[in-house]
Structure formats: C-alpha cells, structure tokens
Amino acid sequence: MDSLSLSGICRHQFLPITMLDFNQSNHRIEKAGFVRKPETGGLTITQVASPLRRPVIVPSLDNETVDRRDRNHVAWTSVRQERWEGELVVQGEIPLWLKGTYLRNGPGLWHIEDYNFRHLFDGYATLVKLQFENGILIAGHRQIESEAYKAARKNKKVCFREFSEVPKYENFMAYVGDIAKLFSGASLTDNANTGVVKLGDGRVVCLTETQKGSLVIDPNSLETLGRLEYSDSLGGLIHSAHPIVTDAEFLTLLPDLVNPGYLVVRMEPGTNERKVIGRVNCRNGPAPGWVHSFPVTEHYVVVPEMPLRYCAQNLLRAEPTPLYKFEWRPESKAFLHVMCKASGKIVASVEVPLFVTFHFINAYEEEDEDGRGTAIIADCCEHNADATILDQLRLQNLRSFNGKDDLLPDARVGRFTIPLDGSPYGKLESALEPDEHGRGMDMCSINPTKLGKKYRYAYACGAQRPCHFPNTLTKLDLVKKKAKNWHEAGAVPSEPFFVARPGATEEDDGVVISLISEKNGNGYALLLDGSTFEEIARAKLPYGLPYGLHGCWVPKE
Ligand SMILES: CC1=C[C@H](O/C=C(C)\C=C\C2=C(C)CCCC2(C)C)OC1=O
Ligand SMILES: CC(/C=C/C=O)=C\C=C\O
Numbered sequence: 001m002d003s004l005s006l007s008g009i010c011r012h013q014f015l016p017i018t019m020l021d022f023n024q025s026n027h028r029i030e031k032a033g034f035v036r037k038p039e040t041g042g043l044t045i046t047q048v049a050s051p052l053r054r055p056v057i058v059p060s061l062d063n064e065t066v067d068r069r070d071r072n073h074v075a076w077t078s079v080r081q082e083r084w085e086g087e088l089v090v091q092g093e094i095p096l097w098l099k100g101t102y103l104r105n106g107p108g109l110w111h112i113e114d115y116n117f118r119h120l121f122d123g124y125a126t127l128v129k130l131q132f133e134n135g136i137l138i139a140g141h142r143q144i145e146s147e148a149y150k151a152a153r154k155n156k157k158v159c160f161r162e163f164s165e166v167p168k169y170e171n172f173m174a175y176v177g178d179i180a181k182l183f184s185g186a187s188l189t190d191n192a193n194t195g196v197v198k199l200g201d202g203r204v205v206c207l208t209e210t211q212k213g214s215l216v217i218d219p220n221s222l223e224t225l226g227r228l229e230y231s232d233s234l235g236g237l238i239h240s241a242h243p244i245v246t247d248a249e250f251l252t253l254l255p256d257l258v259n260p261g262y263l264v265v266r267m268e269p270g271t272n273e274r275k276v277i278g279r280v281n282c283r284n285g286p287a288p289g290w291v292h293s294f295p296v297t298e299h300y301v302v303v304p305e306m307p308l309r310y311c312a313q314n315l316l317r318a319e320p321t322p323l324y325k326f327e328w329r330p331e332s333k334a335f336l337h338v339m340c341k342a343s344g345k346i347v348a349s350v351e352v353p354l355f356v357t358f359h360f361i362n363a364y365e366e367e368d369e370d371g372r373g374t375a376i377i378a379d380c381c382e383h384n385a386d387a388t389i390l391d392q393l394r395l396q397n398l399r400s401f402n403g404k405d406d407l408l409p410d411a412r413v414g415r416f417t418i419p420l421d422g423s424p425y426g427k428l429e430s431a432l433e434p435d436e437h438g439r440g441m442d443m444c445s446i447n448p449t450k451l452g453k454k455y456r457y458a459y460a461c462g463a464q465r466p467c468h469f470p471n472t473l474t475k476l477d478l479v480k481k482k483a484k485n486w487h488e489a490g491a492v493p494s495e496p497f498f499v500a501r502p503g504a505t506e507e508d509d510g511v512v513i514s515l516i517s518e519k520n521g522n523g524y525a526l527l528l529d530g531s532t533f534e535e536i537a538r539a540k541l542p543y544g545l546p547y548g549l550h551g552c553w554v555p556k557e
C-alpha cells in the first residue's frame with residue numbers, strides 16, 4: 001500500500017480518529033504536499049497524501065524515488081507520523097471476553113532531520129495500543145514525549161546519551177562538560193523505549209535502562225503524563241529494564257557500578273519509594289554483569305551475573321564499540337545468586353557456564369517429597385554465550401536482509417538448574433532441541449498466573465531460516481519439548497503477548513497478541529489462539545508500524 005492509496009483506505013476502513021504528522025516541526029516541507037525524504041539526506045521529493053489530505057512522511061533510505069517496499073522493511077523504518085488512532089476492520093472474530101488494552105512500546109523513530117541512528121535500541125519511543133471491547137478493535141500509536149525526544153525535535157539533533165548515540169560535541173571542552181553531566185545522570189537519556197508496565201495502583205509506566213526514563217503515560221490517549229520520580233534516596237542511574245510487576249509489588253535490580261554488585265529493591269503500589277530487600281556483591285570482575293532482566297520464583301529473586309559486563313570506559317566513549325556500553329569478560333565467569341525475598345539473605349550463589357541473555361522467561365522452585373526446596377529452575381532466551389547478537393541489532397544489518405543470507409546467530413531456551421544444597425555449580429542446558437524453533441529465540445511471554453511457578457508453556461519469537469532477525473511466533477511446550485511455529489514470508493512479528501481468558505483453568509487458555517510488520521510495508525494486529533496457536537483474527541493497520549519490543553495488558557475494569 002502506498003501513501004496515496006492510504007487516503008482512500010483510511011476513510012473507508014480505518015475511520016481515523018486523530019492524526020498528527022511529523023511535518024509540523026520535525027521535517028522540512030519543501031512545498032505543500034511534498035516532503036523531503038527524511039532518512040536520505042538527499043533531495044528526492046516524494047508526493048504523498050494522508051487520510052486528511054495533509055502531507056505525511058514516507059520515510060525512505062533510498063536516494064531515488066522508487067518503491068521503498070522492495071528495499072527497506074517497514075519494521076526498521078521510522079514511524080511515519082507522530083500519532084494516529086482509529087478503528088480497524090477485523091477479519092475473523094475477536095473473543096468477546098477480550099476487554100482491555102494491549103500496549104506495546106519500542107524504539108520507532110531512528111532519525112533526527114538528516115541524521116540516521118545506527119542501532120535498533122536508539123530509536124525514540126513509539127507506543128502502540130490495541131483496545132479491545134465487544135469484538136471491536138481501536139488501534140493507535142503515539143510518540144512518547146521524553147525530554148530526550150522533545151529536545152531532539154526542538155534542537156534538531158541528539159541532545160542526550162542514548163543506547164549508542166551520543167550528542168555531537170562542538171569541541172573538546174563540550175565533551176568534557178558532557179562527561180561531567182554523565183556522572184550526575186543529567187546527560188543520560190530518558191527515552192523510555194523498551195517496555196511498558198501497569199503498576200498495582202493503576203499507573204502505566206514506560207521504561208528503559210535509565211531510572212530517569214520511567215515515564216507515566218495515559219493508556220487511552222497514550223499521552224505522556226510525566227516522570228515517575230522515585231522518592232527514595234537509593235541513587236544510582238540505571239536499573240533493569242524489566243522489573244517484575246504484579247498487583248502487589250514492583251521488584252527491580254539496581255546495578256552498582258562503583259562497588260560491583262546489585263541492590264534488589266521493592267516498591268509497593270501507591271508509592272514511589274523503593275525499599276532495599278538486600279544486596280548481592282559480584283563474585284568476580286571489575287563491574288556487574290548487564291541485567292536487562294532477571295527472574296523470580298515464589299520465594300526468591302535470582303540475580304544474574306553475566307560475563308557481559310557494564311564498562312565504564314565504553315560508557316564514556318563518544319563513538320559506539322561493538323559491544324556498546326558493555327564488554328565481554330569470560331575470565332570474570334558467570335554466576336547466579338539466589339536471594340530470599342522475605343529476608344534478603346543469599347541462599348545460593350553458583351557458578352554457571354558462560355551465557356548471554358536479554359530475557360529471562362520464568363523460574364520456579366523444585367521440591368522433594370517433604371516440600372523442601374531442592375533447586376531452582378530458571379529459563380531464558382540464551383544466545384549461546386555469544387554477545388555479538390547486540391551488534392547484529394544494528395539497523396544496517398536488519399535492513400540489509402535480501403531473503404537469502406542467514407545472519408541471525410543461534411539462540412535457544414537456556415534452562416539453568418541452581419541447586420539449593422550448597423553445591424558451588426549450577427547447570428545450563430537447552431530446555432528443548434533448538435531446531436524446534438529454527439535456532440532463533442527471544443522476546444518471550446508466559447501466562448502471568450504462572451510467574452515464579454512451575455509452568456509448561458511460553459510464547460516467543462523463533463526463526464525460519466534464512467533470516468537476520470527472529471521472524472516466527474512460537475509456542476513452546478516445555479514438557480513435551482516441542483514448538484509450534486507461525487510464520488508469514490517476509491513478515492517481522494513482535495513479541496507474542498499472552499492474555500489469559502478470565503476464569504481459565506488451563507495454562508494456555510487465552511489469546512496471543514502480536515503486531516506484524518509486513519514485507520510490502522503494510523502491517524496488522526494478529527490474534528492467535530493460545531492453545532491451538534491458530535489464527536483467530538487479524539486487523540489491518542492503515543500503514544505498517546516499526547518493530548516494537550515489549551508490551552503489557554491493561555484490563556478494562
Ligand atoms: C535492550 C535495550 C536497550 C535500551 O537501552 C537504552 C539505554 C539508554 C541504555 C543505556 C545504558 C546501558 C545499556 C548500559 C549502561 C548505561 C546506560 C547508558 C544507561 O533499552 C533496552 O532495553
Ligand atoms: C530484539 C531483541 C532484544 C530486545 C531487548 O529488549 C533481541 C532479538 C534477538 O534475537
């Protein structure tokens with residue numbers, strides 16, 4: 001679908017409710033109805049029209065006026081306008097019990113003026129919503145108004161330190177000044193582009209790795225309401241991008257880069273105060289391992305100490321390194337620490353084989369016949385101890401897929417066994433044969449009622465080779481050690497998100513939601529049955545959206 005046909009389709013099928021294009025402040029309009037192609041730096045002019053017959057952006061990396069659909073996948077192309085909302089036409093049937101809003105966050109804008117970002121994780125946050133009620137689906141997206149995003153729009157340049165992008169310094173003194181601001185956190189980004197969570201008190205918060213990037217949003221309008229200011233004095237600048245959030249608590253890890261270790265903290269609903277449960281000192285190495293996520297069981301928090309360590313030197317650099325703010329330190333080894341949630345005491349600390357993970361899937365306690373805990377099982381999307389996955393997520397690599405070369409490094413469901421009898425070593429094995437899911441594995445969800453408990457099913461993205469990025473939706477049966485894969489040629493699906501049917505007794509009784517970015521530039525919301533993993537509904541969006549990372553469910557009360 002091109003932008004000209006968008007106008008017709010929108011009026012008849014998508015019923016746009018609101019729309020705002022980027023042209024008003026972000027991109028120069030050469031003349032009415034024409035825009036400079038923003039990602040080229042070239043002068044090619046493309047005529048476009050929007051549902052309201054105002055000019056909108058057709059982002060392209062090409063320097064010629066060609067059909068961009070053949071060249072650059074919409075998954076890796078900046079979102080074309082600031083916001084949109086409208087009702088979608090549904091093919092199939094949305095279950096009537098599905099009442100609420102699925103929110104998905106992710107980096108959706110990878111350029112400022114003519115400057116193009118390099119890494120997937122640098123993009124300014126785009127929040128997407130799918131509101132389900134009575135079989136009707138209203139969709140929308142909107143940019144999150146972080147200080148970093150607003151400053152970049154206003155000043156037409158990167159103003160804060162992002163995942164890999166840093167502001168361009170006019171001279172050495174400006175660089176030194178910015179480094180000084182790094183220690184206070186002032187120069188760090190608040191671009192909350194990673195996840196979105198609903199706290200027990202109803203607040204909905206978008207998150208990233210920086211603590212200042214905890215932004216409260218309105219789940220209906222997607223408006224940015226303000227920063228969640230933590231009222232404690234725990235300090236530190238960073239935290240895990242994936243807190244464990246339930247109606248009862250918000251648990252997270254605060255890495256300590258000065259005295260290598262992690263604080264395990266807990267925040268009650270209705271407060272902004274995190275309280276320390278306990279501290280884990282690193283067993284090895286000059287800095288803590290990256291804690292993008294961590295798992296919990298019913299009684300314990302598992303703190304991972306990966307050989308992929310934060311690196312102060314790389315943090316200070318003006319240009320990205322292959323491992324960005326991290327470094328690979330195999331000699332520092334890998335450990336898992338187990339902390340009792342009630343007492344803060346460390347009950348186990350074991351060395352494990354080297355590993356690399358972004359995402360833990362779940363964890364649970366194993367017991368003997370007398371109900372005594374014998375071990376903890378912790379599952380994660382494990383990248384075969386190869387940190388190069390981080391560099392594979394450069395946009396140039398993602399955009400360069402030609403349908404032939406197979407560049408996605410192998411990954412698996414890594415299953416750790418942590419003995420609770422004082423043994424010094426833990427085990428790491430594949431939970432199922434990785435060929436079951438094409439040796440790709442990331443972006444996982446489970447039935448939230450199984451959090452910290454023995455579970456059977458997980459949903460994630462696997463791979464149909466050849467590919468550069470996970471491209472299947474996969475249901476994992478961890479008991480039968482089998483996977484069922486959904487795949488559509490050329491499509492990039494985002495994290496399959498499981499929503500349980502109210503009153504369900506079976507673990508997989510529910511739906512799985514994903515947003516699909518298609519090869520031809522289109523996109524749709526997809527609903528699969530959680531049990532059969534067959535399609536139950538899909539609804540075409542007015543235009544394909546960029547890839548997004550993590551989501552949450554806000555039930556309608
Ligand atoms: C994954 C993933 C990437 C994205 O990260 C965003 C930022 C701003 C991360 C910044 C940093 C590190 C990754 C390491 C230590 C310092 C700091 C600069 C805060 O969010 C994600 O979830
Ligand atoms: C997209 C991704 C990690 C996202 C982190 O939040 C990993 C994909 C790897 O295969």
Ligand SMILES: [Fe+2]
Nearest residue numbers: 241292358550
């Ligand atoms: Fe993540």
